[in-house]
Amino acid sequence: MSNHGAGQAHAGAPAAGSAGSAGNAENTEYRVAHLIEHLAAGHLGELGVRVEVRGESVQLTGTVASAQCREEILGMVREELAGVPVHSDILVAENSAPGHAEELS
């Protein structure tokens, strides 16, 4: 994964003095920002998953086309956000036919 290094570079940045905890929080934000960029521009081409920082953890939401697609996304997330607790609510699209129609007036 060619983008992996860019995401990890921020994880390795040292935090100094009293700014330490703020620096760590910022660090997660930038890692998430880079993850979002890589999900979209990388080989997954995924723009439909929302990645949001929730306190010390990260939440994933959205609907993707297949279970394989979801696994690929989770793989990239685990790699780029190593050490950050991740909660995934990614759904796979429902492919059933509708049971009724909407009547437009």
Added chain:
Amino acid sequence: MIRVAAVGDIHMGPESKGALRPAFESLPECADVLLLAGDLTRHGTTEEARVVAQEVQDLGVPVVAVLGNHDHHDERPDEVAAVLEDSGTRVLEGRGTVLGVGDIRVGVAGTKGFGGGFVGRSAGEFGELLMKEFVRCSRRCADALRRALEELDGQGCDVRIALTHYSPVPETLAGEPLEIYPFLGSYLLAEAIDTAGADLAVHGHAHAGTEHGMTSGGVKVRNVAQPVIGQAFRVYHLPVREPLPAGASGPAPD
């Protein structure tokens, strides 16, 4: 009444081959046409387009599509469109097509559309060349949509549908972060639809949006992105207006 099936954002690739086919095979029982509102592939490759083509080939109902931003990602949208056209799908970009449903002439005008935002919160044609080109691109799409809808009117269509990938209205984006609305649609599309007239506008693109909306001119808008509708497609029963007798000017106002 005609029965319009629609879905967008199916994002197909080799891994999802065949996933929608069982539901699509039920279309002749419940719909007269299938509209595909863009983002049919994940990356816009011809390999992915072939998966889509097989999914919608020989369904027994006409299939009309526009491409989405994902279908442009590999920078060969013409090839993606050609693969779909070869399978019998009509791919629209700035033009319309007329379908015969019994005695009813159904016109569909399509464009991918583009972003720019909505009234009071939209990008302007000003400043850097890239910024101006961004807005001009959206304007070109909207102008072509308006012309296509007007041509369909001239061809005597009983029903006209505007098919886009990007949204013409903000209502169907509800659920998406407000900050990204300018990347999800443009009021220029709604203005084109209201100027030329249409009976229904269908779009995709906004996965976290809402199905129902309306232009300020009163045209119903439906966001059929698959994550929004939660099914293989939606079906809308669209009434066909009785033609006005010669010399009539329409119903009297209340």
